[in-house]
Amino acid sequence: MGLKTYQVTTYGCQMNAHDSERIAGTLEAAGYIPANSGDEPDLVVINTCAVRENADLRLYGKLGQLRSDKKRNPNMQIAVGGCLAQKDRNQIITKAPWVDAVFGTHNLNVLPTLLERAVALEEAQVEIVEALEVFPSDLPSKRESQHSAWVSISVGCNNTCTFCIVPSLRGKEKDRRPGDILQEISALVTSGVIEITLLGQNVNSYGAEFGDRFAFSKLLRACGEIAGLERVRFTSPHPKDFTDDVIEAMAETHNVMPQLHMPLQSGSDDVLRLMRRSYRRDKYLGIIERVRSAMPEAAITTDIIVGFPGETEEDFEQTLDLVSRVRFANAFTFIYSKRPGTPAADMTNQIDEEIKQQRYEELAKLVNQIVWQENLAQVGKVVEVLVATGEGKKDLETGRLSGRARDNRLVHFQPHPNTNPGDLVDVEITGAAPFHLISDRPILRTRTTSGSIQKSRNAVNLGMPIHLSSK
Numbered sequence: 315m316g317l318k319t320y321q322v323t324t325y326g327c328q329m330n331a332h333d334s335e336r337i338a339g340t341l342e343a344a345g346y347i348p349a350n351s352g353d354e355p356d357l358v359v360i361n362t363c364a365v366r367e368n369a370d371l372r373l374y375g376k377l378g379q380l381r382s383d384k385k386r387n388p389n390m391q392i393a394v395g396g397c398l399a400q401k402d403r404n405q406i407i408t409k410a411p412w413v414d415a416v417f418g419t420h421n422l423n424v425l426p427t428l429l430e431r432a433v434a435l436e437e438a439q440v441e442i443v444e445a446l447e448v449f450p451s452d453l454p455s456k457r458e459s460q461h462s463a464w465v466s467i468s469v470g471c472n473n474t475c476t477f478c479i480v481p482s483l484r485g486k487e488k489d490r491r492p493g494d495i496l497q498e499i500s501a502l503v504t505s506g507v508i509e510i511t512l513l514g515q516n517v518n519s520y521g522a523e524f525g526d527r528f529a530f531s532k533l534l535r536a537c538g539e540i541a542g543l544e545r546v547r548f549t550s551p552h553p554k555d556f557t558d559d560v561i562e563a564m565a566e567t568h569n570v571m572p573q574l575h576m577p578l579q580s581g582s583d584d585v586l587r588l589m590r591r592s593y594r595r596d597k598y599l600g601i602i603e604r605v606r607s608a609m610p611e612a613a614i615t616t617d618i619i620v621g622f623p624g625e626t627e628e629d630f631e632q633t634l635d636l637v638s639r640v641r642f643a644n645a646f647t648f649i650y651s652k653r654p655g656t657p658a659a660d661m662t663n664q665i666d667e668e669i670k671q672q673r674y675e676e677l678a679k680l681v682n683q684i685v686w687q688e689n690l691a692q693v694g695k696v697v698e699v700l701v702a703t704g705e706g707k708k709d710l711e712t713g714r715l716s717g718r719a720r721d722n723r724l725v726h727f728q729p730h731p732n733t734n735p736g737d738l739v740d741v742e743i744t745g746a747a748p749f750h751l752i753s754d755r756p757i758l759r760t761r762t763t764s765g766s767i768q769k770s771r772n773a774v775n776l777g778m779p780i781h782l783s784s785k
């Protein structure tokens with residue numbers, strides 16, 4: 315009997331993407347191999363999200379599809395993990411008895427054992443634990459990208475935003491020791507990674523557990539000391555804990571990228587109070603102002619919820635006003651949806667679905683206009699792009715490759731014949747689309763992961779300044 319094949323489907327946030335790499339690593343350590351695309355896997359793992367209402371619909375829809383696959387192939391196994399598994403537990407087996415194993419956000423490591431036990435006992439296995447057993451980062455990992463990696467610095471969250479179910483599913487914040495994090499990063503760089511994203515539900519409160527409120531800015535500065543680490547990003551920060559030492563560390567550390575994803579959620583103080591976000595508009599605007607004065611080229615993105623219970627037309631206008639003032643490089647906008655078990659779900663003044671939809675469309679229209687204008691403002695600039703795995707896929711129509719600029723904007727550019735994923739290429743922006751930048755000029759300079767620098771003939775001829783990657 316050949317090795318069993320597996321496939322992991324991931325829903326939700328970067329933390330889930332990170333966990334799915336650990337699930338894949340744990341399965342491969344147990345002897346599974348990834349299924350080739352198009353082949354029916356022996357094992358399907360669904361790593362679920364619980365943040366929005368449609369999360370349930372998506373899971374049970376997928377399980378419905380898998381039911382017929384399993385009828386055709388009774389040896390196939392199906393496992394469900396992640397936040398919805400942590401929340402729904404045995405209910406998943408009740409609703410979908412063809413599922414073999416259910417595991418939670420705190421015990422990714424038990425999956426291979428549960429699958430074996432399900433076969434031996436011919437019975438579905440559910441194992442959910444309340445507190446973290448093993449830091450996911452201590453598990454083997456199978457990364458999606460060769461050159462970029464997620465590095466989790468904490469799990470869980472101590473905040474109590476009234477719309478959010480995460481703290482009840484991922485528990486109170488637990489911080490990794492700085493030494494463990496830096497060790498993992500050094501090992502990743504040795505294995506060829508040049509870009510890392512530090513992950514936490516609220517990276518700004520990193521260190522709270524071991525009593526060091528400057529721990530996050532210290533960590534950013536320490537990343538600056540790691541040779542070969544070209545790019546450092548982080549998500550998600552929280553405005554209530556975003557302090558000046560972090561802004562200074564970002565501005566003064568050469569490989570911390572000029573990019574910040576700072577969830578706003580609402581531009582109205584009344585709604586922020588109802589959301590229990592512990593900051594108000596002025597504080598948010600003050601942070602943006604200080605970030606921009608320290609890093610004028612920084613791209614700032616955000617998350618916004620419309621239609622939160624009690625949101626009046628004036629409140630919504632406040633959100634539109636703040637969006638116009640900050641001019642985000644991008645904004646992920648969501649219609650508020652009730653999550654059973656959250657305080658907001660029991661609030662009386664729920665907003666009519668039609669009004670929610672109208673506000674969503676109006677906000678999305680304003681955001682898209684600004685995003686495109688801000689992209690057009692990049693035309694003429696020379697930017698450094700990381701040609702990433704996957705995203706480096708060639709656009710068959712234009713022959714362009716893609717990658718991320720230092721400010722995390724997506725760039726489609728004309729490749730050189732020997733451009734490879736992981737290369738850092740300097741390109742001149744010649745055009746902009748609503749959600750990406752375009753370069754139709756030859757690459758000016760390439761820095762390969764082996765460190766060699768190739769200046770393109772054009773750059774030399776044009777006498778264009780080839781700047782060493784500075785801030």
Ligand code: SF4
Binds near residue numbers: 473478479
């Ligand atoms: S900060 Fe708020 S929204 Fe974010 S994970 Fe914590 S409780 Fe949820």
